[in-house]
Amino acid sequence: MSSVTVLRSRSKTVExxxxxxxxxxxxxxxxxxxxxFAADLRAGDLGTVTHDAVAQVEAGAxxxxxxxxxxxxxxxxxLASMLKTVQAAVDAPICIDSSVIEALEAGLSxxxxxxxxxxxxxxxxxxxxxxxxxxxHDAAVIGLANxxxxxxxxxxxxxxxxxxxxxxxxxxxxxRDDVVIDPLAMTVGADPQAVRTTxxxxxxxxxxxxxxxxxxxxxxxFGLPDRHVLNAAFLPMAMAAGLTSAIxxxxxxxxxxxxxxDLLLGHDxxxxxxxAAHRARQATLAAQGASVS
Amino acid sequence: MSSVTVLRSRSKTVExxxxxxxxxxxxxxxxxxxxxFAADLRAGDLGTVTHDAVAQVEAGAxxxxxxxxxxxxxxxxxLASMLKTVQAAVDAPICIDSSVIEALEAGLSxxxxxxxxxxxxxxxxxxxxxxxxxxxHDAAVIGLANxxxxxxxxxxxxxxxxxxxxxxxxxxxxxRDDVVIDPLAMTVGADPQAVRTTxxxxxxxxxxxxxxxxxxxxxxxFGLPDRHVLNAAFLPMAMAAGLTSAIxxxxxxxxxxxxxxDLLLGHDxxxxxxxAAHRARQATLAAQGASVS
Numbered sequence: 001m002s003s004v005t006v007l008r009s010r011s012k013t014v015e016x017x018x019x020x021x022x023x024x025x026x027x028x029x030x031x032x033x034x035x036x037f038a039a040d041l042r043a044g045d046l047g048t049v050t051h052d053a054v055a056q057v058e059a060g061a062x063x064x065x066x067x068x069x070x071x072x073x074x075x076x077x078x079l080a081s082m083l084k085t086v087q088a089a090v091d092a093p094i095c096i097d098s099s100v101i102e103a104l105e106a107g108l109s110x111x112x113x114x115x116x117x118x119x120x121x122x123x124x125x126x127x128x129x130x131x132x133x134x135x136x137h138d139a140a141v142i143g144l145a146n147x148x149x150x151x152x153x154x155x156x157x158x159x160x161x162x163x164x165x166x167x168x169x170x171x172x173x174x175x176r177d178d179v180v181i182d183p184l185a186m187t188v189g190a191d192p193q194a195v196r197t198t199x200x201x202x203x204x205x206x207x208x209x210x211x212x213x214x215x216x217x218x219x220x221x222f223g224l225p226d227r228h229v230l231n232a233a234f235l236p237m238a239m240a241a242g243l244t245s246a247i248x249x250x251x252x253x254x255x256x257x258x259x260x261x262d263l264l265l266g267h268d269x270x271x272x273x274x275x276a277a278h279r280a281r282q283a284t285l286a287a288q289g290a291s292v293s
Numbered sequence: 294m295s296s297v298t299v300l301r302s303r304s305k306t307v308e309x310x311x312x313x314x315x316x317x318x319x320x321x322x323x324x325x326x327x328x329x330f331a332a333d334l335r336a337g338d339l340g341t342v343t344h345d346a347v348a349q350v351e352a353g354a355x356x357x358x359x360x361x362x363x364x365x366x367x368x369x370x371x372l373a374s375m376l377k378t379v380q381a382a383v384d385a386p387i388c389i390d391s392s393v394i395e396a397l398e399a400g401l402s403x404x405x406x407x408x409x410x411x412x413x414x415x416x417x418x419x420x421x422x423x424x425x426x427x428x429x430h431d432a433a434v435i436g437l438a439n440x441x442x443x444x445x446x447x448x449x450x451x452x453x454x455x456x457x458x459x460x461x462x463x464x465x466x467x468x469r470d471d472v473v474i475d476p477l478a479m480t481v482g483a484d485p486q487a488v489r490t491t492x493x494x495x496x497x498x499x500x501x502x503x504x505x506x507x508x509x510x511x512x513x514x515f516g517l518p519d520r521h522v523l524n525a526a527f528l529p530m531a532m533a534a535g536l537t538s539a540i541x542x543x544x545x546x547x548x549x550x551x552x553x554x555d556l557l558l559g560h561d562x563x564x565x566x567x568x569a570a571h572r573a574r575q576a577t578l579a580a581q582g583a584s585v586s
Binding site: 188189192193195196199220224225226229230232233234236237239240241253256257260261263264265266269270271274275278 | 481482485486488489492513517518519522523525526527529530532533534546549550553554556557558559562563564567568571
């Protein structure tokens, strides 16, 4: 009963699934908390968008999240421009990230391929606004496991939200394969039980619904030092519990932890990808050594 | 129903438990696969023992494994000498590692404190040989989840072995708190399902027996490149499943993954240890920077 979610750019297809290598979605093209980037975008300078798109794909991202949320900016127009820029730079499929319905609409209109829409929640008005749009564009959608009452504290209530999203999506003609649930990762700096709750939610959703899951992995380490090391320890746990994709940092320590986990969990048989990546690193080091000497 | 295993050196106490930070047992003082070290030991040179004891404790080991298994050497005599050397160098409690009953006996006789004996299996003759020795010395014991038929392929059969060890230990007067089960980690390079089997075994033993567990974590990456990165991804998974200690590398990437997992799993509330370790690293870097400039 495990799902496969198919996303496409103009030229590349990515499949998210429990029997596939983990899907790494680069988190970087997002002005939240990036003052300089936000100022550039406001001024119409999209150079950093191109740079970050290329850098994240080179660092191992399978897909890219693109978010244009800046206060007092026409988010629909900016998101469309950013999507065009990313599509011109790389061939990774895109996760179109906005809470504004007009921005999602504009984004889907300029997107060439099959996008992942980020996101809907289990709130009735969000479901009835966003799901028809997702269905009309034949996209897939991330559903956050929260509703009108906020973020549920228990895994069971998050499962209820997930179940509602999957059922309502079906009513709108969206297949279970195209609903990717976000089990919600909160910062462990504010709640020592936050990660355990997320891990239990992941296991429960895997066992009960069998749908793909995606979360904003960097949230767990918010406010703490050495965040990459924390993120690199969190992802193996979440993958072992059943997480199949994440919007995440593409810092090498984090991506390496994901690819190591693919091998450990049997998604890289006999370590073919792992060994190839090792040889590529060795070749790069040798080339750097040669150019230094 | 979760267990607490108390180990002691002359001056230091370590507790292994599901509500405690993970117990890191340094694997290095073992001549298996270390030709130079084996040759030194054979020649009576214990300098590397002292060096490795100090280095592993500095790198974050809570306990040290000590193994003297060299072909055609009097293992009892060598193990006793090595234990004296380690006890003179550091105050970490010790895991006395041998398959030879006379060596365990000699080791326990020179050990000052409460040792962890590594190991017994679920084989009848091993149980009846080793458990009385463990009981007589008031030690704790690692029980490998295999028996006369070899290493069970299924988590359920490993659980059966574990159950037998716990029950037989009780017959010899050894408390459940003092039995630490090794759920067995095999290399994923030989079997893509090896890690999943180990993780399921850990969960099962935690849920059914509630005893502490310890495994040789580096086994999972045997024969593969970039082993530390694989080990650093494996341990968070195993800890989330319920593993409470490991005989492991103290390479910084691996120890950092364990301490990150302690924080993520709620065993380092508000990140007090994590933040203190971060500040210590910053201070070291600053001191190095100052000495360079």
